[in-house]
Amino acid sequence: MQKLFIKLKDYFLLAVKGMKNRKLRSWLTMLGIFVGIAAVVGLISISKGMEAAIKEQFSTIGADRVIVQPGSAFFGPPGSSSGLSKVTQHDIDLIKRARGVKEAGGFVFKTSKFEFNGRTKYSLGIGIPADEESRRVFGTRFSVSQGREFRKGEKKAAIVGNSYSTDEKLMGRTIKPGDTVKVEGEEFKVVGIRRKLGDPANDVSVIIPIETAWEIYGNKDEYALVSAEVEAGFRPVDVAARIKEVIRKDRGQEEGNEDFQVQTSEDLFASFTTILSIVQAVIIGIAAISLVVGSIGVMNTMYTAVLERTREIGIMKAVGAKNRDVMLLFLIESGLYGLVGGLVGIAFGLGMGKMVEFAATNFLGSELLKASTSPFLILGALAFSFVLGCVSGVAPARQAARLNPVQALRYE
Amino acid sequence: MAAAVKLENVWKTYRMGDETINALRGASLEIKKGEFFAIQGPSGSGKSTAMHIIGALDAPDRGSVYIQGRNVSTLSEDELAEMRGKTVGFIFQQFNLVPTLTAMENIMLPMIFQGKSEDEREKKAVELLGEVELLNRKGHRPSQLSGGQQQRVAIARALANDPEVILADEPTGNLDSGTGRKIFGMLKKLHDKGKTVVVITHDDRIAGEAETIAYIKDGTIIKIKKN
Numbered sequence: 144m145q146k147l148f149i150k151l152k153d154y155f156l157l158a159v160k161g162m163k164n165r166k167l168r169s170w171l172t173m174l175g176i177f178v179g180i181a182a183v184v185g186l187i188s189i190s191k192g193m194e195a196a197i198k199e200q201f202s203t204i205g206a207d208r209v210i211v212q213p214g215s216a217f218f219g220p221p222g223s224s225s226g227l228s229k230v231t232q233h234d235i236d237l238i239k240r241a242r243g244v245k246e247a248g249g250f251v252f253k254t255s256k257f258e259f260n261g262r263t264k265y266s267l268g269i270g271i272p273a274d275e276e277s278r279r280v281f282g283t284r285f286s287v288s289q290g291r292e293f294r295k296g297e298k299k300a301a302i303v304g305n306s307y308s309t310d311e312k313l314m315g316r317t318i319k320p321g322d323t324v325k326v327e328g329e330e331f332k333v334v335g336i337r338r339k340l341g342d343p344a345n346d347v348s349v350i351i352p353i354e355t356a357w358e359i360y361g362n363k364d365e366y367a368l369v370s371a372e373v374e375a376g377f378r379p380v381d382v383a384a385r386i387k388e389v390i391r392k393d394r395g396q397e398e399g400n401e402d403f404q405v406q407t408s409e410d411l412f413a414s415f416t417t418i419l420s421i422v423q424a425v426i427i428g429i430a431a432i433s434l435v436v437g438s439i440g441v442m443n444t445m446y447t448a449v450l451e452r453t454r455e456i457g458i459m460k461a462v463g464a465k466n467r468d469v470m471l472l473f474l475i476e477s478g479l480y481g482l483v484g485g486l487v488g489i490a491f492g493l494g495m496g497k498m499v500e501f502a503a504t505n506f507l508g509s510e511l512l513k514a515s516t517s518p519f520l521i522l523g524a525l526a527f528s529f530v531l532g533c534v535s536g537v538a539p540a541r542q543a544a545r546l547n548p549v550q551a552l553r554y555e
Numbered sequence: 556m557a558a559a560v561k562l563e564n565v566w567k568t569y570r571m572g573d574e575t576i577n578a579l580r581g582a583s584l585e586i587k588k589g590e591f592f593a594i595q596g597p598s599g600s601g602k603s604t605a606m607h608i609i610g611a612l613d614a615p616d617r618g619s620v621y622i623q624g625r626n627v628s629t630l631s632e633d634e635l636a637e638m639r640g641k642t643v644g645f646i647f648q649q650f651n652l653v654p655t656l657t658a659m660e661n662i663m664l665p666m667i668f669q670g671k672s673e674d675e676r677e678k679k680a681v682e683l684l685g686e687v688e689l690l691n692r693k694g695h696r697p698s699q700l701s702g703g704q705q706q707r708v709a710i711a712r713a714l715a716n717d718p719e720v721i722l723a724d725e726p727t728g729n730l731d732s733g734t735g736r737k738i739f740g741m742l743k744k745l746h747d748k749g750k751t752v753v754v755i756t757h758d759d760r761i762a763g764e765a766e767t768i769a770y771i772k773d774g775t776i777i778k779i780k781k782n
């Protein structure tokens with residue numbers, strides 16, 4: 144056992160010597176592995192980071208929420224009320240009466256013309272209930288970090304997205320509570336600055352009371368999204384099913400043909416992560432192709448090495464190397480191609496992830512794109528690249544091990 | 556005296572492309588322990604094949620080979636490797652050093668395959684380098700050494716695992732006569748120290764210095780002469 148250990152160490156050193164002697168070829172070989180591993184590591188790190196960021200976004204909505212939106216699951220995206228289907232105050236009243244519902248409230252949103260300091264910008268306009276009770280279901284989603292929230296009955300007050308208070312490039316100067324802004328041509332007094340959420344759309348949004356929003360958007364009594372808080376002791380799934388049934392019966396619709404959607408916030412989160420994991424699978428599939436190409440490169444290099452070093456193999460066998468010694472020697476070498484290629488690839492991939500994160504935060508203003516680096520990812524990628532290298536080297540190493548020593552020594 | 560190597564009616568056939576070459580056709584010989592033995596014959600006579608079989612590099616098609624009393628013809632590839640590593644030291648006409656390794660590393664190579672510790676290997680290699688007077692060249696690669704120096708490294712390598720038998724295939728064939736004499740002198744010194752030395756040569760003068768000469772022609776031993 145100890146002998147084997149000494150041998151392994153020496154084979155490792157011999158393999159490194161072999162690689163050093165053919166530097167350019169070694170680097171080119173490793174490049175194949177490196178590209179694939181860099182792609183896998185970089186993309187996984189970004190998508191894991193995205194998953195974490197989405198989770199964080201959802202945490203601002205709350206986990207025990209049931210969300211009701213107009214539109215069927217088959218026609219158009221959720222929230223796109225086609226005029227045919229609507230969610231109204233009547234529905235909210237129904238939802239509130241459903242067993243297990245503690246509170247319910249809704250909001251509307253629409254891209255709106257936003258004016259301040261003589262500049263115009265089109266941003267997300269959101270209408271939320273002015274009374275605190277109906278607002279509570281949204282958790283901290285619409286809370287302010289400066290100034291105050293809306294008061295009941297208030298009409299011409301606005302809360303602006305966080306970026307307006309920090310980035311003077313947006314409107315020429317920063318917006319403070321007390322300033323006057325225009326939404327769709329109407330004047331509003333800024334009463335608060337919205338909490339920073341990290342995604343660009345919401346950080347440059349403008350929030351106004353829903354009553355006023357209906358007036359200026361011309362969609363009286365329509366909600367784009369209704370959120371219901373589930374009472375403690377009830378499962379959101381059960382409550383969602385009950386709400387669905389109540390509204391369906393109220394509308395006289397058949398099961399499966401509803402013109403509204405009911406989801407739990409967990410469902411919503413799950414559907415996002417499902418999309419993300421599909422994207423991940425596709426990306427990994429593409430990276431896998433490049434890894435296959437890389438491993439063929441290692442195989443090719445190893446076959447060449449075996450051919451070039453035929454005489455050397457003969458010498459080693461003459462001085463007492465067994466078949467498995469020769470095999471091990473070449474396997475270690477090909478494993479090293481994988482390992483070193485993997486190491487460089489991991490470093491590059493993580494760097495790539497951080498660069499995307501940097502670009503997203505600084506140029507897009509989005510904090511949703513974050514690179515996540517887990518030791519599991521790094522070690523996994525490292526082990527994988529080593530194994531890949533070894534596997535690619537099996538056939539060439541076997542060929543080397545099986546060489547007849549006499550013929551190998553004669554090889555010119 | 557016991558036999559170090561014994562060949563009994565050994566046959567060996569090679570395929571070279573489409574041609575079948577009968578390298579050995581019923582060769583028999585016996586090399587005693589501690590003997591200085593020469594195998595002499597013209598090129599193509601089968602003397603290299605004889606050396607491969609004596610050195611356990613190759614197994615015969617027919618007949619028996621005994622090295623240190625063990626029947627080699629029945630051994631597996633790995634057992635043959637073990638036998639080579641422990642009991643035989645090869646010296647080749649083309650030196651056959653590993654080009655990427657230094658003189659010192661070339662000498663240590665056989666010891667690696669025997670799983671000897673680094674300290675042990677280094678100690679032995681330095682000792683052997685001293686014996687072949689190349690201590691000042693230990694970090695040089697084969698390409699930085701003259702032919703004579705390379706062959707001295709090869710001799711040191713052959714001695715690395717303290718083998719019973721030293722097998723030299725035309726050890727002076729690629730060297731000028733002065734250097735050749737020096738190398739030959741070293742082989743004789745090994746014999747004086749008690750090693751069994753087998754030299755394959757076509758050179759009458761070298762063969763003339765051996766205790767026993769076996770003449771080989773067309774794959775058979777035609778004459779054995781004791782000096």
